[in-house]
Amino acid sequence: MAQRVRKAVLPVAGLGTRFLPATKVIPKEMIPVVDKPVVQYAVEEARAAGIEEFIFVSAEGKEAIAAHFSAQEVLEKSLEAKNKTAELKLVRDASLAPGNMQLVIQGEPLGLGHAVWCAKELVGREPFAVILPDDMVLARTSCMKQLIDAHAKVGGHVVAVEDVPRDQTSRYGILDVASDDGKLASARGLVEKPQPEKAPSTLAIIGRYVLDPSVFDELDKHTRGAGNEIQLTDALNKTIARTPFHGLRFEGKRYDCGTRVGFVEANVAFALANPDLAPRLKPLLARLMG
Numbered sequence: 001m002a003q004r005v006r007k008a009v010l011p012v013a014g015l016g017t018r019f020l021p022a023t024k025v026i027p028k029e030m031i032p033v034v035d036k037p038v039v040q041y042a043v044e045e046a047r048a049a050g051i052e053e054f055i056f057v058s059a060e061g062k063e064a065i066a067a068h069f070s071a072q073e074v075l076e077k078s079l080e081a082k083n084k085t086a087e088l089k090l091v092r093d094a095s096l097a098p099g100n101m102q103l104v105i106q107g108e109p110l111g112l113g114h115a116v117w118c119a120k121e122l123v124g125r126e127p128f129a130v131i132l133p134d135d136m137v138l139a140r141t142s143c144m145k146q147l148i149d150a151h152a153k154v155g156g157h158v159v160a161v162e163d164v165p166r167d168q169t170s171r172y173g174i175l176d177v178a179s180d181d182g183k184l185a186s187a188r189g190l191v192e193k194p195q196p197e198k199a200p201s202t203l204a205i206i207g208r209y210v211l212d213p214s215v216f217d218e219l220d221k222h223t224r225g226a227g228n229e230i231q232l233t234d235a236l237n238k239t240i241a242r243t244p245f246h247g248l249r250f251e252g253k254r255y256d257c258g259t260r261v262g263f264v265e266a267n268v269a270f271a272l273a274n275p276d277l278a279p280r281l282k283p284l285l286a287r288l289m290g
């Protein structure tokens, strides 16, 4: 029986240059999809999977993220005084208990592997989750819960995967598949952002991971990979001989909020999934398409 997953690492240090000028002052993770900041969806998904501790790997100038998950006394008192109970609940539900939120400053943008390595001391020697908030997943069962349930059965590293068109392999970590039952694929290797002709498959990692702490032994080496960055995929690849690696074809749909089109698509999809908004939105969308 695998050890329980209690901690999640959220890399949020990126500059969000693709979303300038929106991200000039506001961290990109704080930009809302419908009515909630992108990063809050990630936290809610993890909490729905039983995760209690959140480690944000952040950068200077992105203090709004930690503030968003902290109590806001002035706002809460004012809502209380006005008897705005529903609004007060929204504010409080977005808070993490002080002991459940940690912040690490990455300092230099050396890649996803480096961001995860920055959380090493706070994670310790136990399995942990990594969530990239840019990848949003609309699912009936929290995508992270699906991974943790799979991890409880197979242990090792378990990541969310999906099939991507071959011409897009250079955007993802790609699995070299050893066996595949259509839901869970075990990998004998991983390649970060291979060109389509060199990709060992079209099964791509999306931004949800449950990782064995052995990955830190490789991340400690600070080896540079694709784009001269310290890649999480490379570190995982090097542990594969001793730590089983599985990709889970999760149930749900992923939206890539790292691009402008994906971000707009996510807004529409999440609004259509909201029963308060969908009936009013559908005719408006039909009219726009007409």
Ligand code: G1P
Pocket (backbone or CB within 6 Å): 112, 132, 135, 171, 172, 173, 174, 192, 193, 204, 205, 206, 207, 231, 232, 233, 258
């Ligand atoms: C990162 C990872 C990549 C993964 C992707 C998922 O890439 O390095 O392996 O497939 O996230 O979104 P990035 O999108 O940061 O370039």
